Amino acid sequence: MDRNDVPAYPVGLRLSGRRVVVLGGGQVAQRRLPSLVAAGADVVLVSPSATPSVEAMVDAGEVRWERRRYQQGDLADAWYAVVATDDPQANAAASAEAEQHRVWCVRSDDADAATAWTPATGRSEGVTVAVLTGSDPRRSAAVRDAVVEGLRDGTLAAPHHRARTPSVALVGGGPGDPDLITVRGRRLLAEADVVIADRLGPRDLLDELPPHVEVIDAAKIPYGRAMAQEAINNALIEHAKAGKAVVRLKGGDPFVFGRGMEEAQALAEAGIACTVVPGISSSISVPAAAGIPVTHRGVAHEFTVVSGHVAPDDPSSLVDWAALARLHGTLVLLMAVERIGAIARTLIAHGRDADTPVAIVQEGTTAAQRRVDATLATVGRTAADEGVRPPAVIVIGDVVALRLGNRG
Known part of the structure:
Protein backbone atom coordinates (compact mmCIF):
# COMPACT_ATOMS: atom_id res chain seq x y z
CA MET A 1 0.00 0.00 0.00
CA ASP A 2 1.21 3.49 -0.86
CA ARG A 3 2.05 5.25 2.41
CA ASN A 4 0.09 8.27 1.24
CA ASP A 5 -3.07 6.13 1.34
CA VAL A 6 -2.52 5.27 4.99
CA PRO A 7 -4.43 7.57 7.38
CA ALA A 8 -2.37 9.91 9.52
CA TYR A 9 -2.03 9.20 13.22
CA PRO A 10 -3.51 12.16 15.13
CA VAL A 11 -1.56 13.56 18.05
CA GLY A 12 -1.46 16.84 19.96
CA LEU A 13 2.02 18.34 20.09
CA ARG A 14 2.99 20.18 23.29
CA LEU A 15 5.40 22.77 21.96
CA SER A 16 5.59 25.19 24.88
CA GLY A 17 9.19 26.33 25.29
CA ARG A 18 10.37 24.07 22.48
CA ARG A 19 12.17 25.22 19.34
CA VAL A 20 10.05 25.42 16.19
CA VAL A 21 11.58 26.54 12.91
CA VAL A 22 9.53 28.19 10.19
CA LEU A 23 11.19 28.53 6.82
CA GLY A 24 9.71 31.27 4.67
CA GLY A 25 8.00 34.50 5.73
CA GLY A 26 5.10 34.60 3.28
CA GLN A 27 1.37 33.89 3.52
CA VAL A 28 1.79 30.34 4.85
CA ALA A 29 3.95 31.58 7.71
CA GLN A 30 1.48 34.40 8.36
CA ARG A 31 -1.29 31.82 8.82
CA ARG A 32 0.69 29.30 10.88
CA LEU A 33 2.68 31.57 13.21
CA PRO A 34 -0.20 32.77 15.45
CA SER A 35 -1.11 29.21 16.48
CA LEU A 36 2.50 28.32 17.16
CA VAL A 37 2.93 31.43 19.29
CA ALA A 38 -0.32 30.66 21.12
CA ALA A 39 1.06 27.16 21.85
CA GLY A 40 4.03 28.78 23.61
CA ALA A 41 6.60 27.57 21.09
CA ASP A 42 10.04 29.15 20.80
CA VAL A 43 9.61 30.15 17.17
CA VAL A 44 12.53 30.94 14.88
CA LEU A 45 11.70 32.35 11.46
CA VAL A 46 14.32 31.84 8.76
CA SER A 47 13.62 33.94 5.68
CA PRO A 48 15.20 36.86 3.80
CA SER A 49 11.85 38.69 3.79
CA ALA A 50 8.46 38.61 5.50
CA THR A 51 4.96 39.98 5.13
CA PRO A 52 4.03 43.08 7.18
CA SER A 53 1.89 40.94 9.51
CA VAL A 54 4.82 38.59 10.17
CA GLU A 55 7.12 41.56 10.74
CA ALA A 56 4.65 42.89 13.29
CA MET A 57 4.91 39.62 15.22
CA VAL A 58 8.69 39.93 15.15
CA ASP A 59 8.51 43.53 16.36
CA ALA A 60 6.25 42.41 19.20
CA GLY A 61 8.87 39.89 20.33
CA GLU A 62 6.67 36.88 19.58
CA VAL A 63 9.00 35.45 16.93
CA ARG A 64 12.79 35.55 16.41
CA TRP A 65 13.78 36.34 12.84
CA GLU A 66 16.98 35.32 11.09
CA ARG A 67 16.95 37.32 7.83
CA ARG A 68 18.57 34.86 5.48
CA ARG A 69 17.85 31.78 3.41
CA TYR A 70 17.74 28.26 4.77
CA GLN A 71 21.09 26.67 5.66
CA GLN A 72 21.92 23.06 6.42
CA GLY A 73 21.75 22.60 10.19
CA ASP A 74 18.83 24.97 10.83
CA LEU A 75 16.60 22.09 11.91
CA ALA A 76 19.11 20.17 14.03
CA ASP A 77 17.64 21.22 17.40
CA ALA A 78 14.05 21.71 16.32
CA TRP A 79 11.04 19.76 17.56
CA TYR A 80 8.81 20.83 14.69
CA ALA A 81 9.33 22.53 11.35
CA VAL A 82 7.17 24.35 8.84
CA VAL A 83 8.80 24.45 5.41
CA ALA A 84 7.17 27.11 3.25
CA THR A 85 9.74 28.87 1.09
CA ASP A 86 9.36 29.63 -2.63
CA ASP A 87 12.52 27.61 -3.41
CA PRO A 88 11.71 23.94 -4.20
CA GLN A 89 15.34 22.86 -3.76
CA ALA A 90 15.56 24.50 -0.32
CA ASN A 91 12.29 22.88 0.68
CA ALA A 92 13.53 19.46 -0.38
CA ALA A 93 16.84 19.92 1.45
CA ALA A 94 15.11 21.09 4.64
CA SER A 95 12.68 18.18 4.44
CA ALA A 96 15.60 15.75 4.14
CA GLU A 97 17.32 17.32 7.13
CA ALA A 98 14.12 17.04 9.16
CA GLU A 99 13.91 13.35 8.26
CA GLN A 100 17.55 12.87 9.31
CA HIS A 101 17.02 14.48 12.73
CA ARG A 102 13.56 12.95 13.30
CA VAL A 103 11.87 16.37 13.28
CA TRP A 104 8.18 16.45 12.40
CA CYS A 105 8.02 18.49 9.23
CA VAL A 106 5.14 20.14 7.39
CA ARG A 107 5.66 21.13 3.76
CA SER A 108 3.43 23.66 2.07
CA ASP A 109 4.59 22.76 -1.44
CA ASP A 110 4.39 18.95 -1.24
CA ALA A 111 2.14 17.37 1.37
CA ASP A 112 3.03 13.87 0.16
CA ALA A 113 6.71 14.48 1.01
CA ALA A 114 5.94 15.77 4.52
CA THR A 115 6.14 13.75 7.72
CA ALA A 116 3.30 15.74 9.29
CA TRP A 117 0.13 17.44 8.10
CA THR A 118 -1.46 20.52 9.58
CA PRO A 119 -5.08 19.77 10.45
CA ALA A 120 -7.94 22.24 10.05
CA THR A 121 -8.08 23.52 13.60
CA GLY A 122 -10.66 25.43 15.62
CA ARG A 123 -11.21 26.13 19.31
CA SER A 124 -14.20 26.66 21.54
CA GLU A 125 -14.04 27.14 25.30
CA GLY A 126 -11.05 24.93 26.00
CA VAL A 127 -11.82 22.34 23.30
CA THR A 128 -9.50 22.04 20.32
CA VAL A 129 -11.00 20.52 17.19
CA ALA A 130 -8.51 19.23 14.61
CA VAL A 131 -9.69 17.58 11.40
CA LEU A 132 -7.67 15.67 8.79
CA THR A 133 -9.15 14.34 5.56
CA GLY A 134 -5.96 13.46 3.76
CA SER A 135 -5.61 15.43 0.55
CA ASP A 136 -8.91 17.34 0.80
CA PRO A 137 -8.23 20.43 2.95
CA ARG A 138 -11.52 22.12 2.00
CA ARG A 139 -13.46 19.21 3.38
CA SER A 140 -11.32 19.30 6.53
CA ALA A 141 -12.17 22.97 6.99
CA ALA A 142 -15.88 22.34 6.41
CA VAL A 143 -15.99 19.56 9.02
CA ARG A 144 -13.98 21.70 11.44
CA ASP A 145 -16.34 24.64 11.00
CA ALA A 146 -19.42 22.48 11.52
CA VAL A 147 -18.09 20.96 14.75
CA VAL A 148 -16.84 24.27 16.19
CA GLU A 149 -20.09 26.04 15.31
CA GLY A 150 -22.06 23.25 16.96
CA LEU A 151 -20.00 23.55 20.14
CA ARG A 152 -20.33 27.32 20.17
CA ASP A 153 -24.07 27.54 19.62
CA GLY A 154 -24.96 24.54 21.76
CA THR A 155 -26.42 22.40 18.98
CA LEU A 156 -23.59 19.93 19.58
CA ALA A 157 -23.72 19.22 23.30
CA ALA A 158 -20.44 18.47 25.06
CA PRO A 159 -21.16 18.76 28.78
CA HIS A 160 -18.41 18.78 31.39
CA HIS A 161 -18.18 15.61 33.46
CA ARG A 162 -15.44 16.44 35.93
CA ALA A 163 -16.21 18.23 39.18
CA ARG A 164 -16.55 21.96 38.69
CA THR A 165 -16.17 24.95 40.93
CA PRO A 166 -19.61 26.33 41.82
CA PRO A 278 -23.97 40.29 27.49
CA GLY A 279 -27.16 40.17 25.47
CA ILE A 280 -28.69 42.24 22.70
CA SER A 281 -30.69 44.93 24.46
CA SER A 282 -34.30 45.41 23.41
CA SER A 283 -33.66 49.15 23.50
CA ILE A 284 -31.91 48.97 20.13
CA SER A 285 -32.95 45.62 18.67
CA VAL A 286 -36.72 46.01 18.96
CA PRO A 287 -36.79 49.42 17.22
CA ALA A 288 -34.51 47.99 14.53
CA ALA A 289 -36.83 45.01 14.02
CA ALA A 290 -39.67 47.50 13.49
CA GLY A 291 -37.66 49.46 10.94
CA ILE A 292 -36.67 52.28 13.29
CA PRO A 293 -33.01 53.29 13.62
CA VAL A 294 -32.35 54.88 17.00
CA THR A 295 -29.83 57.18 15.27
CA HIS A 296 -29.67 58.45 11.71
CA ARG A 297 -27.40 60.93 9.98
CA GLY A 298 -28.92 64.40 10.03
CA VAL A 299 -31.81 63.33 12.27
CA ALA A 300 -30.50 62.07 15.62
CA HIS A 301 -26.96 62.17 16.96
CA GLU A 302 -27.76 60.52 20.26
CA PHE A 303 -30.26 58.21 21.89
CA THR A 304 -31.17 57.86 25.54
CA VAL A 305 -32.59 54.74 27.17
CA VAL A 306 -34.85 55.30 30.16
CA SER A 307 -36.78 53.01 32.48
CA GLY A 308 -40.41 54.01 32.74
CA HIS A 309 -41.36 51.76 35.64
CA VAL A 310 -41.52 54.76 38.00
CA ALA A 311 -43.88 57.66 37.28
CA PRO A 312 -42.29 61.06 36.60
CA ASP A 313 -43.84 62.61 39.72
CA ASP A 314 -42.82 59.74 42.01
CA PRO A 315 -40.33 60.89 44.68
CA SER A 316 -38.24 57.77 44.05
CA SER A 317 -37.68 58.62 40.37
CA LEU A 318 -34.03 59.19 39.43
CA VAL A 319 -34.82 60.54 35.95
CA ASP A 320 -34.36 64.21 35.04
CA TRP A 321 -37.37 64.48 32.74
CA ALA A 322 -36.84 68.19 32.16
CA ALA A 323 -33.35 67.50 30.81
CA LEU A 324 -34.65 64.71 28.60
CA ALA A 325 -37.29 67.01 27.15
CA ARG A 326 -34.59 69.42 26.01
CA LEU A 327 -32.68 66.78 24.05
CA HIS A 328 -33.08 66.64 20.27
CA GLY A 329 -32.23 62.95 19.82
CA THR A 330 -34.13 59.72 20.29
CA LEU A 331 -35.70 58.67 23.56
CA VAL A 332 -36.24 54.94 24.11
CA LEU A 333 -38.49 53.91 26.98
CA LEU A 334 -38.54 50.43 28.51
CA MET A 335 -41.19 49.19 30.96
CA ALA A 336 -43.24 52.32 30.28
CA VAL A 337 -46.56 51.13 28.84
CA GLU A 338 -48.52 51.74 32.04
CA ARG A 339 -47.14 55.26 32.49
CA ILE A 340 -46.69 56.46 28.92
CA GLY A 341 -49.50 59.02 29.22
CA ALA A 342 -47.95 60.66 32.27
CA ILE A 343 -44.48 60.52 30.73
CA ALA A 344 -45.70 62.15 27.51
CA ARG A 345 -47.44 64.94 29.40
CA THR A 346 -44.30 65.57 31.44
CA LEU A 347 -42.09 65.79 28.35
CA ILE A 348 -44.50 68.20 26.67
CA ALA A 349 -44.71 70.31 29.82
CA HIS A 350 -40.93 70.66 29.78
CA GLY A 351 -40.80 71.76 26.14
CA ARG A 352 -40.77 68.66 23.91
CA ASP A 353 -42.88 69.21 20.79
CA ALA A 354 -46.32 67.61 21.15
CA ASP A 355 -46.15 66.51 17.50
CA THR A 356 -42.99 64.46 18.05
CA PRO A 357 -43.51 61.02 16.44
CA VAL A 358 -43.86 58.06 18.78
CA ALA A 359 -43.86 54.33 18.05
CA ILE A 360 -44.80 51.53 20.42
CA VAL A 361 -43.41 48.14 19.44
CA GLN A 362 -45.06 45.29 21.34
CA GLU A 363 -43.54 41.80 21.56
CA GLY A 364 -40.65 42.97 19.41
CA THR A 365 -38.68 40.41 17.33
CA THR A 366 -41.26 37.68 18.00
CA ALA A 367 -44.05 36.32 15.80
CA ALA A 368 -46.51 38.47 17.77
CA GLN A 369 -44.70 41.75 17.07
CA ARG A 370 -46.86 44.74 16.26
CA ARG A 371 -46.19 48.45 15.92
CA VAL A 372 -48.53 51.27 16.97
CA ASP A 373 -47.73 54.83 15.86
CA ALA A 374 -48.81 58.07 17.50
CA THR A 375 -47.47 61.45 18.55
CA LEU A 376 -46.38 62.62 21.97
CA ALA A 377 -49.76 64.35 22.35
CA THR A 378 -51.80 61.26 21.44
CA VAL A 379 -49.72 58.30 22.61
CA GLY A 380 -51.43 57.89 25.99
CA ARG A 381 -54.90 57.60 24.46
CA THR A 382 -53.65 55.55 21.49
CA ALA A 383 -51.96 52.99 23.72
CA ALA A 384 -55.17 52.53 25.69
CA ASP A 385 -57.40 52.36 22.61
CA GLU A 386 -55.13 49.83 20.91
CA GLY A 387 -54.90 47.66 23.99
CA VAL A 388 -51.11 47.83 24.09
CA ARG A 389 -49.65 45.63 26.78
CA PRO A 390 -46.15 44.81 28.01
CA PRO A 391 -43.56 43.92 26.93
CA ALA A 392 -43.22 46.88 24.62
CA VAL A 393 -40.51 49.34 23.66
CA ILE A 394 -41.52 52.96 23.10
CA VAL A 395 -39.48 55.14 20.74
CA ILE A 396 -39.87 58.93 20.79
CA GLY A 397 -38.20 61.11 18.16
CA ASP A 398 -37.99 62.07 14.52
CA VAL A 399 -36.39 58.72 13.63
CA VAL A 400 -39.81 57.16 14.06
CA ALA A 401 -40.98 58.90 10.87
CA LEU A 402 -38.19 57.43 8.76
CA ARG A 403 -39.01 54.76 6.24
CA LEU A 404 -36.72 52.61 4.14
CA GLY A 405 -35.62 54.70 1.16
CA ASN A 406 -36.02 58.01 3.00
CA ARG A 407 -32.88 60.06 3.45
CA GLY A 408 -32.11 62.32 6.41
Missing part, protein backbone atom coordinates in the same frame (compact mmCIF):
# COMPACT_ATOMS: atom_id res chain seq x y z
CA SER A 167 -20.52 29.04 39.33
CA VAL A 168 -23.42 30.82 37.71
CA ALA A 169 -23.73 32.35 34.25
CA LEU A 170 -25.89 35.46 33.94
CA VAL A 171 -26.97 35.19 30.31
CA GLY A 172 -28.62 37.96 28.36
CA GLY A 173 -31.11 36.18 26.13
CA GLY A 174 -31.81 39.09 23.81
CA PRO A 175 -35.18 40.63 22.93
CA GLY A 176 -37.17 37.43 22.44
CA ASP A 177 -36.31 35.87 19.08
CA PRO A 178 -34.31 32.73 19.97
CA ASP A 179 -31.93 33.39 17.08
CA LEU A 180 -30.82 36.64 18.72
CA ILE A 181 -29.17 35.11 21.77
CA THR A 182 -25.37 35.20 21.60
CA VAL A 183 -23.43 32.12 20.57
CA ARG A 184 -21.84 31.93 24.01
CA GLY A 185 -25.19 32.24 25.74
CA ARG A 186 -26.66 29.40 23.70
CA ARG A 187 -23.67 27.18 24.41
CA LEU A 188 -23.93 27.78 28.17
CA LEU A 189 -27.62 26.94 28.02
CA ALA A 190 -26.77 23.63 26.34
CA GLU A 191 -24.33 22.83 29.17
CA ALA A 192 -26.66 23.84 32.02
CA ASP A 193 -28.11 21.59 34.72
CA VAL A 194 -30.42 24.30 36.04
CA VAL A 195 -31.90 27.29 34.19
CA ILE A 196 -33.67 30.03 36.12
CA ALA A 197 -35.53 31.94 33.45
CA ASP A 198 -37.28 35.30 33.26
CA ARG A 199 -40.63 35.68 31.55
CA LEU A 200 -39.02 37.89 28.90
CA GLY A 201 -36.22 35.49 28.01
CA PRO A 202 -36.25 33.54 24.71
CA ARG A 203 -38.74 30.88 25.81
CA ASP A 204 -38.43 28.78 22.64
CA LEU A 205 -34.89 27.82 23.64
CA LEU A 206 -36.15 26.18 26.82
CA ASP A 207 -38.00 23.56 24.78
CA GLU A 208 -34.68 22.50 23.22
CA LEU A 209 -33.04 21.65 26.55
CA PRO A 210 -32.46 17.98 27.45
CA PRO A 211 -35.01 16.37 29.81
CA HIS A 212 -32.61 16.30 32.75
CA VAL A 213 -32.29 20.10 32.84
CA GLU A 214 -34.32 21.69 35.60
CA VAL A 215 -36.06 24.82 34.32
CA ILE A 216 -37.29 27.22 36.99
CA ASP A 217 -39.65 30.06 36.16
CA ALA A 218 -38.29 33.00 38.16
CA ALA A 219 -41.80 34.46 38.38
CA LYS A 220 -43.00 31.34 40.21
CA ILE A 221 -40.28 30.94 42.83
CA PRO A 222 -42.02 30.68 46.22
CA TYR A 223 -41.08 33.92 47.95
CA GLY A 224 -42.48 33.41 51.44
CA ARG A 225 -41.39 36.37 53.50
CA ALA A 226 -38.50 37.13 51.17
CA MET A 227 -38.54 39.73 48.43
CA ALA A 228 -38.73 38.27 44.92
CA GLN A 229 -35.17 39.25 43.99
CA GLU A 230 -33.82 37.84 47.23
CA ALA A 231 -35.56 34.54 46.52
CA ILE A 232 -34.01 34.41 43.04
CA ASN A 233 -30.57 35.16 44.49
CA ASN A 234 -31.01 32.38 47.04
CA ALA A 235 -32.05 29.91 44.35
CA LEU A 236 -28.96 30.73 42.27
CA ILE A 237 -26.69 30.23 45.27
CA GLU A 238 -28.38 27.02 46.42
CA HIS A 239 -28.15 25.26 43.06
CA ALA A 240 -24.58 26.44 42.41
CA LYS A 241 -23.41 25.16 45.81
CA ALA A 242 -25.02 21.82 44.97
CA GLY A 243 -22.50 21.51 42.13
CA LYS A 244 -24.93 22.29 39.34
CA ALA A 245 -24.12 24.30 36.22
CA VAL A 246 -26.55 27.19 36.67
CA VAL A 247 -27.72 29.65 34.01
CA ARG A 248 -29.75 32.70 34.91
CA LEU A 249 -31.51 33.42 31.61
CA LYS A 250 -32.65 37.01 31.36
CA GLY A 251 -34.33 39.02 28.64
CA GLY A 252 -32.26 41.60 26.79
CA ASP A 253 -28.98 42.35 28.54
CA PRO A 254 -28.41 41.42 32.22
CA PHE A 255 -27.18 44.90 33.09
CA VAL A 256 -29.78 46.99 31.20
CA PHE A 257 -32.62 47.28 33.72
CA GLY A 258 -32.21 43.58 34.37
CA ARG A 259 -31.03 43.67 38.00
CA GLY A 260 -28.11 41.54 36.91
CA MET A 261 -25.67 43.45 39.11
CA GLU A 262 -27.73 42.64 42.19
CA GLU A 263 -27.48 38.96 41.38
CA ALA A 264 -23.75 39.21 40.63
CA GLN A 265 -23.17 40.95 43.97
CA ALA A 266 -25.16 38.30 45.86
CA LEU A 267 -23.13 35.55 44.20
CA ALA A 268 -19.86 37.33 45.02
CA GLU A 269 -20.86 37.63 48.67
CA ALA A 270 -21.58 33.89 48.70
CA GLY A 271 -18.16 33.16 47.18
CA ILE A 272 -19.60 31.86 43.91
CA ALA A 273 -17.95 32.68 40.59
CA CYS A 274 -20.15 34.57 38.16
CA THR A 275 -19.86 34.85 34.40
CA VAL A 276 -21.76 37.66 32.71
CA VAL A 277 -22.76 37.04 29.10
